[in-house]
Amino acid sequence: MIDFTLPPELAELRDRARAFVENEVIPQEPFVDDHDGLPQDRLDALRARARSAGIYAPHVPKEWGGLGLNMREMSIVFEEAGRSLIGPLALNCAAPDEGNMHLLAVVGTAAQQEQYLRPLVEGRVRSSFSMTEPPRRRLRPLDAAHPRRAARRRLGHQRRQVVHQRGRRLRLHDLHGRHRRADRRARRRDDVPGRRRQPRLPHRPADPLLDAGFAGGHCEVEFRDCAVGQDAVLGAVGEGFKYAQVRLAPARLTHCMRWLGVAARALDIAATYANGRAGFGKPLGQHQMVQQMIADSAMELHASRLMIWHAAWVIDGGGQARQETSMAKTYVSEAVDRVVDRALQITGSHGVSNELPLASFYRNVRPFRIYDGPSEVHRMVIAQRILREAAAKPAAGIAPTTPEVAEVTTPIERPNVASTMVD
Ligand SMILES: Cc1cc2nc3c(=O)[nH]c(=O)nc-3n(C[C@H](O)[C@H](O)[C@H](O)COP(=O)(O)OP(=O)(O)OC[C@H]3O[C@@H](n4cnc5c(N)ncnc54)[C@H](O)[C@@H]3O)c2cc1C
Structure with missing residues (x-):
């Protein structure tokens, strides 16, 4: 049976990560520079506190100084880190370092790991x-x-x-x-x-x-x-393609985890605003069109979370999860975009200004529909896999009751679909 209960130690880790982001990371957001990000001294100090809090480098194997979490556990902690754009940096699980650390840990020689992985893990x-x-x-x-x-x-x-x-x-x-x-x-x-x-x-x-x-x-x-x-x-x-798969499918999913956190916070901000702001004689949140936006966002976040958890479960079980991560990446990148967009709509001029972090979320979340493979390319790949499978099982799902039906359910020719990797 499927059990969604979090083990107590993971629930405690989630709460610790949430508290750290609320109390330590979010107060640093005003110091983020438009080009250089968080000043290095502040980032170093944050990382030191993340180490003390026992939440640093959640994805890194324990022998390298991380928490050694599996993908399902990472999906819980990364979402919390993602509630601030600088949260993943604070925990040293931001892209692309996180994916590169994973690849080095899996493929690197001992010497390469010492030379490249160690300074990355240490945040140097x-x-x-x-x-x-x-x-x-x-x-x-x-x-x-x-x-x-x-x-x-x-x-x-x-x-x-x-x-x-x-x-x-x-x-x-x-x-x-x-x-x-x-x-x-x-x-x-x-x-x-x-x-x-x-x-x-x-x-x-x-x-x-x-x-x-x-x-x-x-x-x-x-x-x-x-x-x-x-x-x-x-x-x-000659094995570069294979190694890229080692890196890309999990890294695609960890992007989803982090952006889910951003979008979840956007919804929290929108709901708080809708409760506190009155318009046309009642709180905004009592207007049904605002409620619809909040409900749609909640449903899309929930569906996103379940897709991430499922793909993480496949990877933890030893699968490559190429189809699952493609589907999750496409759906989540578009869902989080809509959730942040609705939050901006609900908060009006306050969302557009820098009073709230939503304008920054809006700018930052949009490219996710492009990198790690644009939605169109993922959709193409997802469909090609389905078509290949259908071609291998003629008449799948259709009983060839008549010669006409038999004719249209027999593949004309086997689709010539190359193995495609999206970055
Ligand atoms: C913020 C950001 C971070 C990035 N990080 C990295 C990184 O770390 N490493 C790295 O190597 N690259 C990175 N990229 C590059 C990224 O992967 C590419 O931008 C992406 O693959 C799209 O390629 P392109 O920009 O050349 O656009 P093009 O390939 O020109 O595509 C433009 C658009 O055409 C459409 N399109 C393309 N192919 C198809 C198709 N087959 N069917 C239908 N429509 C299609 C899509 O809508 C796509 O958005 C990053 C990009 C951004 C914006």
């Missing part, structure tokens, strides 16, 4: 995961399962990419690409100094973006003649 450096590239001169397919199309043409010359962490403290690039020669590796790791052929990695702030303040903004990175030593190659050559 930040990392990026470099996979998508901007379009160049001519249109080309943007299928992350086949990065060689782009990498073959570009690596060795110039590779340019919008990445998503601030340049300051950015030390670790996880580059996903393929190279023509076997000795140029599918996945590269770069700790800039001391390489034979120095990669040039200029970090510069990107143009102002919708979500510039989140996690310290974004920067653009160019890879020119980027080559690294053997010790910086992560895992076996």
Whole structure:
């Protein structure tokens, strides 16, 4: 039977994380700078307090100083951390560091873990995961399962990419690409100094973006003649696609967990406002159209939470959960967007101003429908899996009662659907 009861120790951890975010993290929000995020000294102090509170690095294996939670447990704690945009940073479980730590813990050698994972866990450096590239001169397919199309043409010359962490403290690039020669590796790791052929990695702030303040903004990175030593190659050559799967499906889900927290807080703010503000002779919350917005948001948050928990359960059971995480990512990214949008509507000009954090939530939540695979690409992949399964079982769900029915339920040809990975 399905049991949704939280074990007492997990419920206690959730409460501790909630209290920490309320009492320690949210009071720091006014200090977040539009481009640089929370000043480093404040972030370091917050992380020290998160360690003392026993909630630091919830996803990191215990031997590396984390809490060693599984995905279901993470979904509880990450949601709490996500109630503030800087909560995941405080607990050191923000994207993309969290996903990169996971990959390093699973795939890295002992030496690589010491060199790259330890400073990440300790919060001394930040990392990026470099996979998508901007379009160049001519249109080309943007299928992350086949990065060689782009990498073959570009690596060795110039590779340019919008990445998503601030340049300051950015030390670790996880580059996903393929190279023509076997000795140029599918996945590269770069700790800039001391390489034979120095990669040039200029970090510069990107143009102002919708979500510039989140996690310290974004920067653009160019890879020119980027080559690294053997010790910086992560895992076996040619296995980059597999390793990306190790990272991407869980990381997609942890994004959902964090954004769920943001949206849940947005609903709390909207409900509080609707109770306290009167309009047309009664509290806003007594107007049925406001109630509809609140009810729709509550239902969508609930459905999002259940999708996350289910996908987490599949991963904890050893599954890849590619379909489940694609469905959760698509649904949750769109649901949290609507929830924050409704909260902004309910709170009117107060929501639009910086009096409330909703305007910032609104800016920051929107790109989630694009990164980690746009909704359209996930929908395509979800449907392709369904169609493949249906093609493997002709007439699934339909009894071929007549020759006409038999004809239309026999696949014309097997769909030629490539394995597709969304980033
Ligand atoms: C805030 C942010 C953080 C990011 N972080 C990272 C990161 O850490 N690492 C990394 O490698 N990349 C990252 N990205 C890049 C991100 O993954 C890409 O932006 C995303 O995959 C979309 O690619 P694109 O921007 O090149 O848009 P395009 O590929 O040009 O797509 C534009 C739009 O076209 C539509 N579209 C595309 N393909 C299809 C299709 N098959 N069917 C129907 N419609 C389609 C979608 O609506 C899509 O939004 C980040 C992006 C943002 C905005």
